[in-house]
Amino acid sequence: xxxxxxxxxxxxxxxxxxxxxxxxxxxxxxxxxxxxxxxxxxxxxxxxxxxxxxxxxxxxxxxxxxxxxxxxxxxxxxxxxxxxxxxxxxxxxxxxxxxxxxxxxxxxxxxxxxxxxxxxxxxxxxxxxxxxxxxxxxxxxxxxxxxxxxxxxxxxxxxxxxxxxxxxxxxxxxxxxxxxxxxxxxxxxxxxxxxxxxxxxxxxxxxxxxxxxxxxxxxxxxxxxxxxxxxxxxxxxxxxxxxxxxxxxxxxxxxxxxxxxxxxxxxxxxxxxxxxxxxxxx
Numbered sequence: 001x002x003x004x005x006x007x008x009x010x011x012x013x014x015x016x017x018x019x020x021x022x023x024x025x026x027x028x029x030x031x032x033x034x035x036x037x038x039x040x041x042x043x044x045x046x047x048x049x050x051x052x053x054x055x056x057x058x059x060x061x062x063x064x065x066x067x068x069x070x071x072x073x074x075x076x077x078x079x080x081x082x083x084x085x086x087x088x089x090x091x092x093x094x095x096x097x098x099x100x101x102x103x104x105x106x107x108x109x110x111x112x113x114x115x116x117x118x119x120x121x122x123x124x125x126x127x128x129x130x131x132x133x134x135x136x137x138x139x140x141x142x143x144x145x146x147x148x149x150x151x152x153x154x155x156x157x158x159x160x161x162x163x164x165x166x167x168x169x170x171x172x173x174x175x176x177x178x179x180x181x182x183x184x185x186x187x188x189x190x191x192x193x194x195x196x197x198x199x200x201x202x203x204x205x206x207x208x209x210x211x212x213x214x215x216x217x218x219x220x221x222x223x224x225x226x227x228x229x230x231x232x233x234x235x236x237x238x239x240x241x242x243x244x245x246x247x248x249x250x251x252x253x254x255x256x257x258x259x260x261x262x263x264x265x266x267x268x269x270x271x272x273x274x275x276x277x278x279x280x281x282x
Contacts, residue, residue, distance in 0.1 A: 056092075060088075060089070060092060063088055063091075064085045064088045064089050065085070067084045067085060067087075067088040068081045068082060068084050068085030068088070069081065070084075071083075071084035071237075072084075074237065074240075074241060075237055075240040075241065076240055076241075076244045076247075076248070077240060077247075077248075077251045078251075079251045080237075080240070080251070103142050103171075104171050104172060104173065106142055106143075107142050107143050107146060107171050108171070108173050108175050108176075108204075108208070109208065110139065110140070110142075110143040111143065111175055111176075111179070111201075111204055112201040112202070112204045112205040112208070113201070114135055114139055114143055114147075115179070115197045115198070115200055115201035115204070116197075116198065116201045117135055117138070117139075118131050118132070118135050118194075118197055119193075119194040119195070119197040119198040119201065120194075121134055121135065122193055122194035122197070123194045128160065128183070128187075128193065129151075129154060129160060132147055132150060132151055132160075133151050135147055136148045136150075136151055146167055146170070146171065149163075149166075149167065150163040150164060150166075150167050151163075153166060160183065160187070161180065161183065161184045161187065164176070164179065164180040164183060164184075165180055167180075168180050175204050175207075178200055178203075178204075179200065182196050182197065182200060221274075221277070222274075225271070225274035225275065228270070228274070229267060229270065229271050229274070232263065232267065233267075236263075
């Protein structure tokens with residue numbers, strides 16, 4: 001009798017929990033869907049990399065399952081496998097950010113030569129708006145794509161200053177801020193815009209030369225930082241493979257979890273500190 005009552009109570013409790021669990025799973029699925037849309041639309045699209053959303057979701061799910069299973073088999077730890085799955089789930093956002101950064105650097109590297117060409121176009125008597133169209137047609141991507149977006153926004157009714165401001169918001173950097181400011185000031189108060197653009201091109205070229213020199217001088221430090229950061233993780237995987245019984249205590253006991261937490265905190269703090277030491281603003 002008591003067993004039947006306990007079973008009925010347990011069934012009632014499970015029945016009451018099912019809607020809450022279903023709501024939580026539905027909310028989690030919606031958050032993942034919004035995160036996927038944000039990654040595709042706001043990050044990959046800004047980098048001019050386009051995917052089919054359905055194929056992207058299927059490929060990401062397969063990649064998460066594969067990485068989690070592989071790390072679990074190699075290390076013999078489900079905790080490390082779940083961690084690898086979570087890291088793989090965050091991987092598209094990291095890749096999109098890297099693609100955006102690479103595209104930004106390519107646009108800024110093309111900008112000085114483009115400004116020289118625009119200055120020469122203005123000296124020949126062509127206006128600023130037709131000069132931008134001519135510049136977009138004779139520049140390689142990705143700068144040509146960004147300039148075409150500026151031209152299309154202007155044709156749709158936005159002012160040139162607003163279109164350049166949107167371009168600066170997409171790409172960022174002080175170089176585009178100087179360009180949009182120079183164009184806005186020249187349109188308001190007048191002046192020789194071609195001469196201003198020529199001087200700006202030379203200034204940006206000197207700035208980029210200094211940045212390349214700094215990157216070359218700090219390349220060894222950045223490589224050492226990456227090796228030092230990946231070495232403890234590689235050693236952890238090797239030890240899990242060689243001594244699975246001894247390493248099992250690290251994933252099944254409270255002191256082991258505390259050691260893993262300390263390891264993660266020190267890894268993140270060390271990576272941030274080394275990155276800050278190797279980063280020099282110009």
